[in-house]
Amino acid sequence: MYIIYNIVVMFFETLIHNMFSGLFLGIVNEGLLYGIVSLGVYITYKILDFPDMSVDGSFPLGMSITAVLLLNGLNPFLALCISFLVGCLVGIITGVIHVKLGVRDLLSGILVMTALYSINLRIAGRPNLPINKVKTIFSVDVIDPRLMTLGREFVKFVILLLIVIICKLLLDYYLKTKNGYLLRSVGDNETLVTSLAKDKGNIKIIGLAIANGFVAFAGSIFVQDRRFFDISAGTGTLVIAVANVIIGMQIMKRFKFLKTTTAVIIGSIVYRACISIAIDRGLDPRDLRLITSILLLIILMLNIKNKRAVKK
Amino acid sequence: MIELKNASKYYNPGLVTQTCVFNNFNLKINESEFVSIVGSNGSGKTTLLNIICGSIPLESGEIFLNDENITNMPEYKRMKRIGRVYQNPSMGTCPSLNIIENLSLAKNKNKPFSLTKLVKKDEIDLFKEQLKFLNLGLEDKCDIPMGSLSGGQRQAVALLMSTMIDIDFLILDEHTAALDPKTADVIMELTNKIVLEKKLTALMVTHNLKYAVNYGNRLIMMHEGKNILDLNETDKKNIVVDDLLNKFYDISIEYGN
Numbered sequence: 391m392y393i394i395y396n397i398v399v400m401f402f403e404t405l406i407h408n409m410f411s412g413l414f415l416g417i418v419n420e421g422l423l424y425g426i427v428s429l430g431v432y433i434t435y436k437i438l439d440f441p442d443m444s445v446d447g448s449f450p451l452g453m454s455i456t457a458v459l460l461l462n463g464l465n466p467f468l469a470l471c472i473s474f475l476v477g478c479l480v481g482i483i484t485g486v487i488h489v490k491l492g493v494r495d496l497l498s499g500i501l502v503m504t505a506l507y508s509i510n511l512r513i514a515g516r517p518n519l520p521i522n523k524v525k526t527i528f529s530v531d532v533i534d535p536r537l538m539t540l541g542r543e544f545v546k547f548v549i550l551l552l553i554v555i556i557c558k559l560l561l562d563y564y565l566k567t568k569n570g571y572l573l574r575s576v577g578d579n580e581t582l583v584t585s586l587a588k589d590k591g592n593i594k595i596i597g598l599a600i601a602n603g604f605v606a607f608a609g610s611i612f613v614q615d616r617r618f619f620d621i622s623a624g625t626g627t628l629v630i631a632v633a634n635v636i637i638g639m640q641i642m643k644r645f646k647f648l649k650t651t652t653a654v655i656i657g658s659i660v661y662r663a664c665i666s667i668a669i670d671r672g673l674d675p676r677d678l679r680l681i682t683s684i685l686l687l688i689i690l691m692l693n694i695k696n697k698r699a700v701k702k
Numbered sequence: 703m704i705e706l707k708n709a710s711k712y713y714n715p716g717l718v719t720q721t722c723v724f725n726n727f728n729l730k731i732n733e734s735e736f737v738s739i740v741g742s743n744g745s746g747k748t749t750l751l752n753i754i755c756g757s758i759p760l761e762s763g764e765i766f767l768n769d770e771n772i773t774n775m776p777e778y779k780r781m782k783r784i785g786r787v788y789q790n791p792s793m794g795t796c797p798s799l800n801i802i803e804n805l806s807l808a809k810n811k812n813k814p815f816s817l818t819k820l821v822k823k824d825e826i827d828l829f830k831e832q833l834k835f836l837n838l839g840l841e842d843k844c845d846i847p848m849g850s851l852s853g854g855q856r857q858a859v860a861l862l863m864s865t866m867i868d869i870d871f872l873i874l875d876e877h878t879a880a881l882d883p884k885t886a887d888v889i890m891e892l893t894n895k896i897v898l899e900k901k902l903t904a905l906m907v908t909h910n911l912k913y914a915v916n917y918g919n920r921l922i923m924m925h926e927g928k929n930i931l932d933l934n935e936t937d938k939k940n941i942v943v944d945d946l947l948n949k950f951y952d953i954s955i956e957y958g959n
Contacts, residue, residue: 568815578796587782
């Protein structure tokens with residue numbers, strides 16, 4: 391066993407040093423992380439047709455909760471789970487505000503997002519919180535110090551890939567279940583859900599809960615990677631994720647064998663690569679969100695144009 | 703059995719534009735009656751269906767379904783025992799899901815929508831058999847999203863879905879109005895088959911007087927929120943389309959519209 395293990399370690403060592411440069415893996419890692427956010431936003435934006443702004447708050451919420459929990463010595467994986475559950479709670483609140491109180495979808499998300507800003511400040515205590523010396527899900531040197539010789543980015547890559555695959559498979563499975571199909575019907579044809587004797591409002595709340603759960607979960611991973619909580623890290627989450635989802639959908643049109651969830655994750659990596667290349671070519675990082683918005687606008691316009699062309 | 707007692711319904715209550723659709727309206731539909739409802743536009747036919755299903759609330763009065771008062775029951779709970787086919791073929795099915803997935807959803811109605819797989823392999827053959835019964839060649843199109851099927855095909859599937867499980871009551875809301883004459887005939891014939899086979903109590907709103915006369919065992923003509931004509935099975939056999947048409951003209955002269 392031990393020999394096989396050593397061979398595997400050596401194999402990967404050579405592989406990374408030869409094939410992957412740190413920059414490339416860095417892009418993929420960021421893409422994978424935002425892939426989880428995009429999976430969540432895929433549920434609200436694409437399936438439910440609900441522009442859920444509350445993700446801009448649940449992403450830093452996952453960060454702040456995890457930062458504080460880790461500083462208090464909690465197991466990093468447990469922090470991930472707690473972030474997911476708290477994210478679900480945020481989704482439920484947004485859903486209740488929209489469904490039960492009758493506030494419009496966009497506004498109910500904005501309300502929750504704005505409230506979360508203060509809550510995040512309260513949780514973390516201040517706008518910036520470094521968590522330098524705590525154990526995270528990426529601290530593999532605890533298991534075996536030699537793993538670190540594989541390179542920081544590669545270890546991160548393996549861990550992120552595992553998590554993303556698990557998330558994707560779980561979501562795929564859920565969307566095939568009775569409950570998942572009901573969720574898909576709500577966005578497609580609300581009347582049908584009523585005809586099936588189900589309360590469409592409750593289904594929407596479930597969808598929002600899962601979506602925000604995913605986003606807060608991603609926030610938790612993000613802060614464990616960066617080891618730094620920043621109150622403004624959530625700004626633009628929805629816009630970036632929507633861009634990822636749309637790019638993913640376009641990729642899926644070319645490669646029909648891809649599942650939507652896979653396409654969304656790939657879309658997220660492609661988007662990251664584009665941004666990284668742009669910055670590499672001299673784009674000022676300060677302009678990033680401006681560029682993102684303009685880029686998304688262009689993508690949306692192209693999409694609308696395509697749809698019109700099909701209708702004609 | 704369904705019963706409306708002293709039902710009153712106003713649109714825009716309290717405003718200048720307030721219009722009364724029903725004022726102390728009474729109607730009783732017995733077990734296994736297949737009622738066709740005709741009437742001019744604005745006579746309250748669709749409002750009646752919406753009141754029964756709970757899509758819109760009543761101002762006063764009561765509704766009973768099998769002797770249970772359902773006046774304040776939300777729409778989705780009433781639909782446990784009611785199946786409804788809409789005028790718009792896209793209302794009855796999920797456009798992005800395929801036929802099998804749609805039928806599976808309908809099959810699971812009134813059962814828990816849990817975290818187990820929806821589409822069961824052994825049910826697919828059963829569904830295909832039911833699709834064959836429709837005679838529209840749909841059994842070979844099971845993998846195609848509902849949205850790319852024609853209106854008639856969608857309506858046929860919607861009909862199948864609404865009667866998939868045992869229901870007490872079938873509501874047909876001008877369900878052939880958006881179809882071409884030939885497809886409409888096919889769907890109407892199919893509806894009749896299903897209603898008779900499953901011994902359903904059905905309520906059909908239609909503008910097609912031929913269907914109203916030829917199908918069902920009771921006929922109601924509505925005008926300004928009242929049923930001005932109510933024919934039982936024997937009376938209905940003696941009526942022809944022209945009689946109904948004349949009645950329409952009579953009303954128009956009488957009420958000046």
